[in-house]
Amino acid sequence: MLATLLVSAAQAQDANLPELSDASSAGATLEKEHELGRLWLKAFRSRTQEYPDPETQQYVEQLIYRLLVHSELKDRRLEIAVVDNPTMNAFAVPGGVVGVHNGLFNFAESEHQLASVLAHELAHLSQRHFARGLQERKKNSVTAMAGLLAGLVLAATSKGDAGIAALTASQALSQDQQLRYSRQNEQEADRIGIETLHKAGLDPNGAPRMFERMQHASRFSGQRVPEFLRTHPLTEKRISDTQLRANDYDPKEYEDNLDYHLIRARILLHFEGNASRAAKRFRSQLKGTDGTPPQAAQYGLVLALIAGEKLTEARQELNKLQKQGSNQLYKLAELDLLLAQGNNEEVIRLARKQLLLYPNNHALKIKLATAYTKAKKFQLANQQLTQLSRQRPTDPQVWYQLAEVRGLAGDIVGLHRARAEYFILVGAFxxxxxxxxHAAKLSRHDFQQSAIINEKLIQLAALEKQIEKL
Known part of the structure; x- marks a missing residue:
């Protein structure tokens, strides 16, 4: 396992490794952090499950980049992972890796609250709290990153139950030492995070309100403290301090972004795991029992009906939703309904039309590729996903789908190459x-292909050596 490699290699006395706490050159240190963070992400992905929902991925990315523009982070090359786990957690890893459990949407009541957690994590990155902590404790960066991996993998694979007991004593010690921020770090991240919220046009009060939500959740969690609070200790004084900081800004009315609640409905359906039960829940929400915006409850009902193959009823409910206003997520839901009905040509027509208006919409591009595939237009699907792989070269889900399409298109060498890219990104070297x-054998008579594949094998060997050093 890569985590074992991380721990054992960290003990090697002759390892020539990048040190996060090396302050000889700020630029070089940031570059080393970037490199180490990308290696760490591959190790993390090899042991965890990401949430393969392009709509949610796109929403989270857009929100983080909105905050990033107004943050103090100098190196803005981020990798964003949405972890499929119902627990409340988010994290930032040196080198620009930001992780969000989709379960966090179950706790945040608004985009402002969710954004407060993300802004806080960006503040930890911008102030280099992890690296500074290593310097103060004179810790080796590799040992620390191994502890960070162990702790966050545990958080991402347990469901808030007895899984915590499976952690070894040494890993638990690493988690406690490497993940817990100091009170001073937390105060600084709170201050900078709230300022980032304000500059991004989001409500600074989202921070104290989210802390109150976390505190409330912790009171009903028994002995299992929510993961975010294990690594970011919360006190009454801290909540009070963040409220005072938020009060420093002139009061105003902030709109609550409907998209947040629509994405929250998608995640609710995902965790419900049963389309019929989810539909009942959304119908209950439409009665106004829990404060969910009616459009979000209606949207969730549409998705649940599609998932339950009640397509005629789904069309009726979607028509009601679209009469309430226009939203890109509604249009994507319509494409899902048409795909479920087998109306692939209409999906292709509508998706192409929408891409003229929203050329950077990732979820829309995935829908178009799916429609091409279902319509057996495999070459067009291959072209669409190949272009997307160039735009998002570090997105494992794009490479996974591209491999399937290339196989259907008869491009067997391309299939193996796409699978290789996917496996590299998820740490399965x-x-x-x-x-x-396999690709090299099939292309031995193609000089250009052979050269590309051989170069990739060389790069993979170098990557494995870097991982071994970790």
């Missing part, structure tokens, strides 16, 4: 090498 070797 042996499987990536197997795919590249």
């Amino acid at each position: 042996n499987m990536a090498r197997d795919q590249l070797n």
